[in-house]
Amino acid sequence: MAKENIARKSAALELSHVSAGKKVLLYHLGWRNRLYAIAGLGLLLVLVIVLASAIGSTHISLSTVGSMLLARLPFVEIPTAWVGSLEIIIFDIRLPRVMLAGLVGAALAVAGATYQGLFRNPLADPYLIGVAQGAALGAVIGFLLPGNWHIASFGFIPLLAFAGALMAVAVVYAVARVGKTLPMTTLILAGVALGAFLASITSYLVITSGEKLHGIVTWLLGSFSLARWGEVMVVLPYVLVGTVVIWFYARPLNVMQLDEEQAQQLGINVERVKLILLAAATLITAAAVCFCGTIGFVGIIIPHAVRLIWGPDHRFLLPLSTLAGASFLILADAVARTVMAPAEIPIGVITAFLGAPFFLFLLRQKRRAIF
């Protein structure tokens, strides 16, 4: 009887052969749409850069900004039809600020997507395992140090913030490690505990800081007002290298959405992938935080929005988050410096104020479980 059964099943299998090619086509269609999305978001980022450079107290038209930027590209000849001072405003003041906002937005979004994937936890953000608290403590100590320290034209504060961020993560890692493995739940718990400890020290230092309070609070809330090319050049290599490394681990990260045991059985060296992704995400977060403070919301909302629209495949999620994060923070910063000009609103206020309603709208619109 068992044999008859098998024979019957085999006949059914032959039949199911027919419409197979179509299904694969459909599958590739899904991919093609998402590739268009990457190109589209890339284009959007370029437009946003031009737009944000045009906005400001001195009005400069979009076409002028566009020609100025094009003229700087190699092999492009455009007659100069603008005053030199405009060029200074664009290239020395606005563009570095736009670029830094873009870099930080890209870094926070891609780091957020990475942490959410690694921890298989939708609430994970770039600051989950103590990066932000470490950076904040480092920066506050920098503010309180006597004198005005400068190393190679940068303030001492970013360096201390960077060191604080890395130190916090190193401690969390050392505490959470069990033999050769790194259990993710232990890591989160250790991160939360150490974060609370560091934050308590920071709070104490802040309330006893006296006349330096204003500078500290401004840093903590995040701002790009001091951005120059020097800062951009310091942050760029970390974000670039970290992001590229993370992109290359997109497929293993997909497989790790199964449990760790299955990932291993599919040939993934789980412990190594975890370590590399944690290191890369932490490094770019620390680099993003050190100049402009901790900017909330980007790292959690951008990856989720991308996931809602284009699905959970990290090979698309990671580059799309990078591009969307950059555009989002550039726009948010443009709003932050223009709404109450000449005063500036802390960027963290804008990211939450603009981002949250949009995200709630998406959530309502799609009405599906996203993780």
Added chain:
Amino acid sequence: MLDLRLKKVSLGYGDQLVLEGIELEAKPGEILGVIGPNGCGKSTLIRGISRIITPSSGRIFIDGQNIDVMSRSNLARMVAVVPQSPLLPESFTAFELVLMGRTPHLGRFSYEGEKDVAIVQRAMEVTQTIAFARRRLKELSGGERQRLVIARALAQEPKVMLLDEPTAHLDINYQVEILDLVSQLCRQQGLIVVATLHNLNLASQYCDQLVMLHGGRIYSRGSPGAVINKQAIKEVYGAEVYVYPHPVNSLPMTFIVPSEDGHRQRSRKLG
């Protein structure tokens, strides 16, 4: 000839040994069933052969190669596992899940090509899952998901397939469907199949060889007829059962009888 061999393998967690001195041999085209009561180390055996845990002593060979010296991806090209109630990412599509089976065949910088898509497609046809390739996993039933995990294992193009309770939590129609599929794949593709089963009747019907585990050691091995009998089940499981030949194929079938108390209570309720 291709084979899977365990030589004096002891497996456990930390200092606690679960299995001791296990000697096993499995051949292509045959299903080796592993049976035994809860906690006897069936799953531990699967985890050992897929190197989730390493033996504290003894060695495991596939095709004459010690699995200890293989890289993770090399091993995953040899051995595929269908875990017991695996965690699956709900918002991935069925196709995306099966495509993950190609992971050990792809380098870090390479993407899936025509060949991989063809293999995945074939695996999904064989498991009759191609019809819902574009659906998300959360929309699928337990039986459909189980067939997808088997399809994923096939996409690995393994020589050995390990199944940990492949029919747990499935209705009887799915149990038959999944095990028919496994035995068909095993014979057609010359796979070495090792499956843990807690249902003795399914084990008897589908397995060519059985190994019964008891107290961390092999209690008995051989054909279903040789392994499943009243005394063995009394001794290993501590259960009183009757074993009769199956009316169609004479393989041993196990029947339970409720204990006296339970029986009386039930008849009183009915009466």
